[in-house]
Amino acid sequence: MSLTTRRARWLVPVVLLIAWLGIGGALGPYAGKLGEVATNDQASFLPRSAESTKVIDEQRAFSQDESVPAIVVWTTKGDAKSVQPEATRALASLTDTPGVTGRPSPALVSDDGAALQGVVQLRPDLGDELAPVLDRIRATAEKVPDTTVGIAGPAATQADLSDAFAGIDGLLLLVALITVLAILLLVYRSLLLPFVVILGSVFALGLACAVVYALADHDVVRVDGQVQGILSILVIGAATDYALLLTARYREELASRDDRFAAARAAVRQSWGAIVASAATVALGLLALLLSDLTNNRALGPVGAIGIVCSVVSALTFLPAALVLCGRAAYWPAKPRTGDAQGATGGIWRRIAHLVDTAPRKVWAFALAALLACAALAPTLTSKGVPLDETFVDDAPSVTAQRALGEHFPGGSGNPAVIITDAGPLQKVVAAARDTEGVASAAPVSRSGRPGGEPYVVDGRARVDVTLASAADSDDAKETIARLRDAVGSVPEADALVGGYTAQQYDTLRTAERDRSLIVPVVLAVIFLVLVGLLRSVLAPALLVATVGLNFLATLGVASLVFTHVFGFTGTDPSVPLYGFVFLVALGVDYNIFLMSRVREESLRHGVREGMLRGLVTTGGVITSAGVVLAATFAALSVIPLAFLVQIAFIVAFGVLLDTLVVRSLLVPALVRDIGAKAWWPGELSRKP
Template sequence: MSVTPRRARRLVPVLLLIAWLGIGGALGPFAGRLGEVATNDQAAFLPRSAESTKVVAEQRAFSRAETLPAIVVWTTRGEASGAQPAATRALASLAGTPGVTGRLSPALVSRDGAALQGVVQLRPDLGEELPAALDRIRAAAERVPGTTVGLAGPAATRADLSDAFAGIDGLLLLVALITVLVILLLVYRSLLLPLVVILGSVFSLGLACAVVYALADHDVVRVDGQVQGILSILVIGAATDYALLLTARYREELGLHDDRFAAVRAALRQSWGAIVASAATVALGLLALLLSDLTNNRALGPVGAIGIVCAVLSALTFLPAALVLLGRAAYWPAKPRPGGSADASTGVWRRIADLVDRAPRKVWAIALAALLACAALAPTLTSKGVPLDEIFVDDAPSVAAQRTLGEHFPGGAGNPTVVIADAGRLDRVVAAARTTEGVAAVAPVTRSGRPGEEPFVVDGRARVDVTLESAADSDAAKDTVARLRTAVRAGPDADALVGGYTAQQYDTLRTAERDRTLIVPVVLAVIFLVLVGLLRSLLAPALLVATVALNFLATLGIASLVFTHVFGFTGTDPSVPLYGFVFLVALGVDYNIFLMSRVREESLRHGVREGILRGLVTTGGVITSAGVVLAATFAALGVIPLAFLAQIAFIVAFGVLLDTLVVRSLLVPALVRDIGAPVWWPGRLGRKR
């Protein structure tokens, strides 16, 4: 039996909806399962070629089994030496308990005599059993009378990170979806369409998470809690933005077409290019992170690009199919009527367009001056890393214990810098380390772990633990690591390597600086080429790229003030400026693409001057709504109590709003209006009067 064209055009939307319902049913649960393949082990995200990464590989040879240390710190009201025997017995009682491995060290008294410290080595593969192991350590330590107990070190930090990311899939997704739903209800003044948009976003997230899960399970990509959270926000925000653009165009076309199929076809024809170009800028910008030498940056690139592809796929297949079947009922209780005008002639956007038309030079000069003033503060944003006591927005137990440890022991106590050198040159390396400014103690590692014995030598190499005077996460400690590397490699000791936590932070900072130098121009070039292909112009793309770059710098300037004087941060993570740049520039260009693709379309019909005014009026509401949605979804990252995500959330949310309300609404239209037809050079619009 042959299928008629009318029946075929009804069959395709039904089949698409069935396919997406199958995807949602089969793959939707993966949105809550990424935690199964995620790792929050920070050692897995070190710079690939850095010296500290090489030390991690070499120092494994000095341990019969890799361990995860937990540092117990006791504070006393009197002399800590009186509690030392009981503390040592408490540590010894943990021998043989589940999760504890290796030799248990005796409790050590601090120089000021007010605290004790002990180290318990745990198996690194404890996973969900880690909190129970730490509880047993705490219970044993609390048996020491007259003391207050805290747990610090990598094991305690990992447990607090796991707590911070616990339920990230459900909590973050719930907050984001509720936020988006409320905004969509206000935007559409409809009950049904927001639910359809949300459903499409959830389907695309389920598909993206399933793909990422499969890749992470086969070690193709790495996923940590940060990448996991950003993926959810990125997909929900992007899918909603694309849906807003398509449904707004569909509503216009319903005012011109009685046939819902013709309206969807026209809406797709007029908007798919802008949607695909917008998705391409974000996806390609994220893929540029593959050039990074930091593994977690490299992980975000393909993971984020997969999310964007799934979002645009849902917006161009599921949503049109749903709109065809719903027709005007999608906008209930409002119903667009055939024969209505597609032009909005009243309202706030008509007034803004009139202002831009009357005084374009004044508008862009004021907007430009304000952005430049904010951008002048960008250099004050410090991205040298977040101190350990600021990693968590709330004061996590491991942070409080680390602070206590630093008050009574040398700043680097419990977190030594590791030097690996040839055994034959060990004496020279130890002497050089001891004379290095900022070093508190130097101890070659022995087989038994007791000081004073013969150094433990493996394949002609020996390990030295260096305790720094300054806190392991401080700028002073990083400076000491730089001096230490120079000192231990003087003369014939060029093969000595310096690693450990502080060296890792130092290498991460240097690598992040190198990444910004390389990736920023690559992202700008990629976005420029996408815009050239879409707008068929050279000057307009250059103008758009320059304005979104300025918006990024202005956002950093405001962020510097807010982070310091409102949030109380003393620094930002080294990756924050790069993440902020990729998201803000790529997503900021999105809104300019939506605007300028419509301006070009209207200019071809009505001339360049009328085109900019019509484009601004017809896209003003939907782009502003899209910006508010995206800012709100990224702001949802703030529910996770980590400084890194709080900083990313503010930069992207504020930057998107600044771009939407100032750059795209005032600066770009006024510049294009003032320049006129030459802005489209060398395309044919550039030759129109």
């Protein structure tokens, strides 16, 4: 080989490495800037076509200035009436406070005489200034003697959410990277390669965040704290998984040839199909969320797909370039040498393959029985929403205040249901609302924005505030909303709409149920088609889809037990099962793709039986390592103290481990071994011995 040719061979990896270093340097900071374009305004993520969303649109006409309420709650061991004048004066003194809009309400005494409440309306655009404004309100309220002060309501909840997501740019990413690095050091027993893999995943994350930042800044996609956190974890986990597959294949190739360039080309050629197919299942599964009527679900679809694409690009460009430049030194101090045994062929996987080969029916029967037993508990997982006092893993100030509010005032105080109706039959609508079971009170809203006085009419429409007897986040309150809609909907010519916090929760629950019935079959169909194209078979893809579906149900069954008896959750967010399904089914198929694509490759060379065993042995170590890495990265979501993310973290982490250690290691290989060549029907392998 001439000197010119040898130099030219180095040009491509060097250029690729320089390009990625430029991308990392220029776009890396966007991984910490995504919070600048993120919003945690929960009203922005309601069902687009729901009745409660329409109420929000009409409700704006009744406010000269849009506002977000903060509810000040005083509790006292004495007589609350004795401090009512001072509480009212304290509220009135907040009128000209920066961030406060309008005049705060007077302090109202609870029926039991042990508490007071008052409402302070805040500007909705305070952003980072919200917490200081709430601190000033609290400091003023604490001047009322012999009382304990709390702040509840949407403004306080929004502030606590911002605090919960405050560490998402730094803490979450740091925990995920340290966890992955520690696992990689154990897996590779190399000092250099884990850092190369981590660097590639960080580059992928920087690129993904830069693309998402640009799209969110131009209102093409919407990002909230949950989507932001999931994006980071998804990119780090996926990029590392793809890197594990490629580096394992590169090590195999280095063990059979001296030329690092030829080894890298062979590794990419043999791995890219499985990597791209795996990424396609996840990306297309995420894009199926665009069919959702919930805006935050729709937001996760394209954002997650962008992250997966960036992970694949990094794995197939940066990583091969880095491996070529490092050569065998990448695996130091255990450099693979020509003629060495393949790194993935560990003794434990030979024993597992022997067990699958000699007793396939017993193996798959045992694995299937265990999964079915766990899946039988799946219906016990409640997905009717998380009560406000369980939204945060640790008690947040807004939750404590809301609990105090509920103890002394009607359960729905501070979060009224809102009726928007034609003004003509207004009194009939109010009467129908008051007569509805579960309603504590109902009154038209005056021009001041509060009940009492002459009803405020805008364009022939009026607003009625309805206080529910039960806590606004309870199942009883949601049932009251359904009855309330029936009651006011039957008033002739009222065209009444029912919204407010509880109605939003009710509509979100109904929409989530509709989303699951639509998106689940779409995701399964998409994954099935990808597998058919990759494996050139129909029966094997159907088998893989069925097994990962069963793994998902088994995970939900275990999650139901753990959430109830370990974490103490009474339910999950309505979106948790859908998120869990998309991640577990799409990511679970990843490992089966890694396995079965190698099995197909080996079967074409050595026959179906031998190909199954060789594929299991050669991929066993790398796929298990990938599963552990992905489970660990998703488990890192639990550092954000929100029930939703803790639940997603457990479901995905446990489900990935269950899929890796049981479904991919035992169930699928044993079924394919037992079925034999027919498993590959109608492809050419179905006709091989």
